[in-house]
Amino acid sequence: MSQVAIVGVGQTPYRRSHPEKSSRELIWWAAKEALNDAGLGIDAIDVIIAGVAPDALAGEVSVERSGMMGIGKPFIRVNTGGVTGSSAVFAGASYIKAGRAKAVLVFALERMGQASSSQQVFNTIFDPVYEKDFPLTTITMAALRASMLMRLYGYAPRHWAEIAARNAQAARKNPLAHLHNDITPEDVLKSPLLAWPIHRYEACPMSEGACALVLVDKSLVGNRKPAWIQGAASTSDSYAMGDRIRRKGATLVDLLSLSMSAKRAYAEAGVTKPVKEIRVAELYSAFSSAEAMAYPALGFCESADGPRFVEAQATDKSLPVFNPSGGPQGANPVSATAMVRIAEAALQVRQMAGARQVDGVERAVATGQGGATQFSTVCVVGNKPNT
Amino acid sequence: MSDVELVSIPGLWAFNYNYFAGANASRFFNELKVNRRIMGTRCPSCERVLVPARGFCDACMEYTTDWKAVGPEGTLETFTIVATQFPGLPKPPLVMAYVTLDGADTALINLVYGMDLSDIDAAAQKLNKLPRVTTRFVDDPKGRITDFSFQLL
Numbered sequence: 001m002s003q004v005a006i007v008g009v010g011q012t013p014y015r016r017s018h019p020e021k022s023s024r025e026l027i028w029w030a031a032k033e034a035l036n037d038a039g040l041g042i043d044a045i046d047v048i049i050a051g052v053a054p055d056a057l058a059g060e061v062s063v064e065r066s067g068m069m070g071i072g073k074p075f076i077r078v079n080t081g082g083v084t085g086s087s088a089v090f091a092g093a094s095y096i097k098a099g100r101a102k103a104v105l106v107f108a109l110e111r112m113g114q115a116s117s118s119q120q121v122f123n124t125i126f127d128p129v130y131e132k133d134f135p136l137t138t139i140t141m142a143a144l145r146a147s148m149l150m151r152l153y154g155y156a157p158r159h160w161a162e163i164a165a166r167n168a169q170a171a172r173k174n175p176l177a178h179l180h181n182d183i184t185p186e187d188v189l190k191s192p193l194l195a196w197p198i199h200r201y202e203a204c205p206m207s208e209g210a211c212a213l214v215l216v217d218k219s220l221v222g223n224r225k226p227a228w229i230q231g232a233a234s235t236s237d238s239y240a241m242g243d244r245i246r247r248k249g250a251t252l253v254d255l256l257s258l259s260m261s262a263k264r265a266y267a268e269a270g271v272t273k274p275v276k277e278i279r280v281a282e283l284y285s286a287f288s289s290a291e292a293m294a295y296p297a298l299g300f301c302e303s304a305d306g307p308r309f310v311e312a313q314a315t316d317k318s319l320p321v322f323n324p325s326g327g328p329q330g331a332n333p334v335s336a337t338a339m340v341r342i343a344e345a346a347l348q349v350r351q352m353a354g355a356r357q358v359d360g361v362e363r364a365v366a367t368g369q370g371g372a373t374q375f376s377t378v379c380v381v382g383n384k385p386n387t
Numbered sequence: 388m389s390d391v392e393l394v395s396i397p398g399l400w401a402f403n404y405n406y407f408a409g410a411n412a413s414r415f416f417n418e419l420k421v422n423r424r425i426m427g428t429r430c431p432s433c434e435r436v437l438v439p440a441r442g443f444c445d446a447c448m449e450y451t452t453d454w455k456a457v458g459p460e461g462t463l464e465t466f467t468i469v470a471t472q473f474p475g476l477p478k479p480p481l482v483m484a485y486v487t488l489d490g491a492d493t494a495l496i497n498l499v500y501g502m503d504l505s506d507i508d509a510a511a512q513k514l515n516k517l518p519r520v521t522t523r524f525v526d527d528p529k530g531r532i533t534d535f536s537f538q539l540l
Contacts (some may be wrong), residue, residue: 019393059398114398120475128406130439133533134483134496135469135476143467144485151465151515196468196511238446242485242494243437245464252465 003385004093005226006346008038008214014178014207014331014340017113023058023066027109030210031069034105038214039224042070045214046101050077051088051108053335056121058111067107081125082284083234083370084108085211085339086377090234092215102220107212110333118206125371127239138286139203141372143195144241146289148253150197153303155292157197159310161185163288164202164329166313171326173355178207178331204286204332211336211343218385227346230363231269231380233261239374257376258297258367266299269380271363274299274320278380280348280364281320282341286328294367298378324348324356338368342379349383411442414454420530424456425522427491435492439532458488459522460540463499466514468507480504486520486537497532501539 010033012018012026021029035042050064060066064077074095080087085108092104112118119137126136149155165185171177183201191201216224237257238244250256262274271277281298285291292310295301300320301309313319323329325344328337345364347353362384368377408416411428418426427436428451430444436455443450466484469477482502485494499520502510520537528534 019395056400059400117474119473123476128404129408129412130532131496133531134498135473135481136483136496137473137476140467140469140483144465144483147467147511147515148465151517193470193507195470196507198467200471240445240493242496243435243446245485245494246487246492 001097002099003218004096004215004229005218005221005385006213006229006342006381007216007221007224007226008034008040009343009346010034010037010212011176011340011343012209013176014209014333015113016178016205017208023060023063023109023111026111026208026210027067027107028069030212031105031107034212034214038216040103040214045070045073045103045105047074047092047095047104049088049092049104049106050075051084051106051335051339052077053079053081053084053110054121054125056124057115057118057334059114060111063109063111067109069105080375081370082334083338083368083375083377084335085337086342086366086368086379087234087338089213089215089339089342089379090232090377093229093232096215096217102217104215105212106215106339107210108336108339109210110208110335112206112334113208139198140195141241142287142289143198145253145293146197146287149289149292152253153306155307157189158185159292159307160197160202160288161188162310163291164188167323167327167329168201170324170356171330174325174330176331177326178205179326198287202288202329204328207331207333209331209333209336211339213339213343213346225350225352227349227381227383228385229379230382230386231265231267231271232378233264233268234375234377235260235264237374239372241372253293254303255293255297255373255376257373258294258369258378261376261378262298265378265380268386269382270386271380274365278320278363278365279361280324280345280358281322282325282344282364282366283323283327284338284341284367284369285323286332290369291322291327298365298367321358324353324358338370338377341366341368342381345379345381349381409442411440415440416530419534420528423524423528425458425488425535426454427457429453429455436490437493438488438491438495455490457490461486461488461491461520463514463518463520463537464494466499468504468511470507480507482514484514484537488522497536499537499539
């Protein structure tokens with residue numbers, strides 16, 4: 001199979017809204033920047049993959065129409081909820097791995113700034129027969145998991161607050177992040193309670209913006225600056241959260257789909273000791289509890305050691321750096337968020353991350369979480385191709 | 388372009404729909420309305436009793452077979468206490484939880500009543516100890532998932 005490299009990254013800033021840009025202009029901004037970074041024109045692109053999650057967030061049906069670029073290319077839209085962005089990347093990479101394309105442009109757009117209430121829209125993503133009558137939203141869905149983590153593994157409110165404050169501080173170094181708030185764990189705990197145990201400053205913002213990547217076959221890398229996709233895996237699970245609560249082997253908070261994706265991506269990338277071999281992790285964690293669930297799934301610690309792992313991050317500098325971009329708690333353009341994780345991981349291994357650059361990154365991991373965690377993706381990128 | 392007056396055009400989605408529950412969920416809803424009981428269906432492969440009832444087990448890719456009444460009591464597994472009003476959603480504070488009813492292998496979501504919510508942190512401590520609950524039906528069931536809720540025992 002061919003090897004795939006990311007040679008172009010384009011991102012708009014992520015903001016509450018971009019009233020100065022139409023949907024087309026947001027996509028075009030990110031796509032043009034990615035092509036410029038890659039040193040390629042649109043004629044060099046064989047395939048375009050568009051990632052846009054629920055239309056209702058933007059209030060525009062078939063919003064992929066805003067992403068037409070060039071003429072005469074296969075074009076696919078992907079929607080897998082939160083993993084829309086990484087699914088788009090993997091779809092593009094599959095074309096190259098299969099030898100059906102040499103260069104693919106993938107983009108993801110989030111236009112939820114046009115919605116006056118995202119949580120009202122998010123309620124409609126749940127099952128209309130058994131679930132939609134309840135106040136299920138992305139926030140309450142995360143809260144139902146957080147309380148289970150507290151019961152099973154001993155997480156306390158201060159752990160959620162510490163993760164949120166660390167990501168907030170990291171976001172201040174990222175000019176593209178939506179929030180740049182100077183907040184402490186105490187500030188998080190004092191902010192209004194949304195749905196126990198989630199406080200306002202722990203919840204991701206609703207952000208809009210676009211992200212684009214140019215993926216190429218090894219033969220096109222030349223003297224371009226690559227982030228090699230060393231391992232990539234996308235895995236599904238049952239939808240019903242209630243079915244997973246007592247499931248033997250992997251409960252709701254064990255993130256079966258993420259741990260399966262990690263095992264497969266690590267095997268492809270040759271990662272055997274993730275805590276030593278991965279320097280940066282860009283996690284799809286719109287809430288602190290989502291970050292905590294990812295640690296054991298990605299092999300960074302045992303589930304029961306999660307609370308201590310959070311505490312150790314403040315002092316043990318040998319541990320991987322989590323979300324140097326600020327992660328989704330700093331900006332959450334939902335359709336694009338999983339692609340942003342890969343983009344940020346690629347910038348880190350290409351040493352192009354500006355003020356948020358971590359020293360000595362040879363390998364980074366990016367995750368995606370979608371739906372009621374029935375979709376998970378793991379992408380390992382590095383500064384060398386697989387041997 | 389920086390001095391241009393930016394235009395935004397108002398939009399509203401107000402489409403009407405009728406969501407088809409299908410024969411299995413319809414039977415589940417009829418059981419709520421007529422017999423005031425909660426039914427699950429068994430997967431012949433993994434042998435789990437799936438609640439709420441459905442026509443197939445998505446993990447095993449098998450049709451479910453026998454129907455079985457579960458509850459009315461059960462164990463509250465995990466919960467949240469909604470504390471902030473969001474547009475279009477019910478008025479807080481309220482407790483929403485997954486409960487595994489006795490005889491079921493999966494949990495179902497509904498609202499929980501019977502908690503003193505004047506101190507939310509104290510209520511949360513109590514709810515995070517796997518408390519027992521029972522099912523309470525409304526006076527006039529309509530054949531909807533909202534015909535019942537859970538009551539702390």
